[in-house]
Amino acid sequence: MPGPTPPPVEAPARHSSPSPALGQTINHRSSFAENLRHSPRSQRHPSFTQAAVQELLNHPPPSKAGDPRFVGRDWRQIRVGELVEKSEVRWAELDVGVEQATKMLIDAGPPNVILLREKAQDTAACGTFDYSDLNAYLLVVVGLANPEEAQLVDFDALAKKTRDRESIPLREIQTLAKKGPLVTLPESADLSKAIEHFGSGVHRILVCKDGTTEVVGILSQLKLVKFLWDNGSSFPAIDAFYPMVLKDLSIGTPQTIAINGDRSLSDALQVMSNEGLTSIAVVDNAFNVVGNISTADIKLLTSSSKLPLLQSSCIHFISVILSERGIGDGKDSFPVFHVNPYSTLAHTVAKLVATRSHRMWVVEAASPSPSAPATPLATPSITHAVLSSPANSTPASPSLQAAFPAVSAAALPGARISGRLTGVISLTDILNLFARQSGLNPLSPNDQRARRRRSSSSSIRPSIDRPSIDSARGSSVDLRR
Template sequence: MSSNTEADKSAKLSEPKASPSPHRSPSSSSISKASHRQSFTENLRNPPASPRHRHPSLTHAAIQDLLIHPASTSRHQNSKFVGREWGDITIGELTSSDDVRWIDIGSSVEEATLMLLQSPTGVVLVREGAHAAVPIFCFDYNDLNAYLLTVVGVSRPEGDQATLFHDIMTKAQGGAHISLREIQPLCSREAIVKMNSGVNLSQAIETLGSGIHRVLVTDSTGNVIGIISQLRMVEFFWNEGVNFPTIDQLNPVTLQDLGIGVRPVLSVQ
């Protein structure tokens, strides 16, 4: 019994002692991960503002001041118009030949739509042939909407047009070629108004104010050289009103003081 105990003690003493594990310094990657975890924790302490958070809105007074006094970048006087009476300016000075886009009546609605999207005046003049100088009608976004409503079957045609609407809808849904000539009955029947480029703005405004959406500007030979619309007229007075004191002084005046929208509205059911 004692001999076995002594042998066990001798065996334990003869076994080599395990050396302690060497001290390991943290690697750069572990330090980076630790700092990343720390920064992530700090971010949780200060979460970003909610996307639903709304900044304080501009006060009514601030909005009104912006409307009365627009940014200075749009208030520079134009040497072309300063010192002149706005009523004496001719419509030819506000138009450009680049405004005029022509298309043949035999072209497809798709071709007309692509041209319409590129038109700066929002209208394409439709003519009988490539060499014709007289427009048959004007193709604009109202006409495009009327065509699309017909294609999807939303339009409610009158009795004598039901067949035409059905044929257009069937052909369009089948992917067939549909020309502007076929959809001409769907387009608006607004009269085409022409004015010589030498006509002044006073006369043009009277025409546009009567419900006409656009006027075709012609040269001395009757060729269309430009288009002036209601929107083009509004843009002109907004951008160039600083050149005309009689127009510029109207900016701070309210619509009520100007007498706009004060008349009672009559409706018939």
């Protein structure tokens, strides 16, 4: 089998303009996807219609009988090994090229991570490769990364290899993304151990065969939340929380990072990489949520023909995301990435599970009545707005004008699509709640977030403004405009 092809574009010098020229090397460079058997489009997940999502919210899975294996058991004493499957563990050696690993990551799907090892016969993981790593690598390749002093030599070496069209092995990009240490648990450990880690901000745990370092499964925050959701009727202590509204539960945080929809996609990717985020809210000029961009969407940029999207607006890229998911003309669009303070926990978890998301954006409630739908049904969709752009709007990427016209953040009916951004609730917040109410002692997720932001504040590019906007409700939104 032939080796991986070189990276798709030539990396500009470290002090060059942060925006790659659209017509320089992009059009004739080899791409990530040219030698891949399947494109990201073929890996799309079915989109949710308004009716399908509303049906999920009205009739959540906890109303169904849970898995009989767990009926009558204390969820805290269920072993982590019972929730994982060895088939979900995918391996790559550290000397595998980034492009080959990217193909593996896209093809494999959830849990969206490749475990790394030194030799093919090893069963212990020494690292991971996921979409955060791919995002960090892409920023280096196109000259948009902002290295810290200790990273300058490595970044220069990567830039030189890119210019020389050499293959770059995974071992050389392991320090690019902001990541925590690997967390492992033996398969006989119970869920109380796992939920303490998850409630403290750990996103995934490697499950090992008892008494060894052999990885036999991967347990993620989302997998655990889905398990507790699907089997809620078997766990009364957890099930009791689902009818409660977010405001009464006092979970989540008002400290929120967002980006204005008129900013370029490259700015959004930089913010996520610098802040160690897996997703970011996209807002209009009145701070209303109009979309969501995650690191998993980076797979749409693995072809050199799509790299001009880095210079398009975030709103523009959202239209591409929706199009790749099979959504056309706004017919199937449904703003599923937000909730309000009067949404129930069941409503929130249903959205997280349905969209496989790590967080929901909290917006101002239109009405304090819990009976009012938290997400309006009969409102203009963002897809419709994007595909019906006014004549005086200017697409951010002229070469994509015919396929993906764009509108400005000022032209979107954001208040009717969602509401003003006031906070965020994540899987970490939900699992932290379950852990605390079960007598466990996870670390504070807000303290973890504050430490992460302090550690990354010095690495934000000067071109991205960081005004802090305090609303009348006391929330703080760090809006990247």
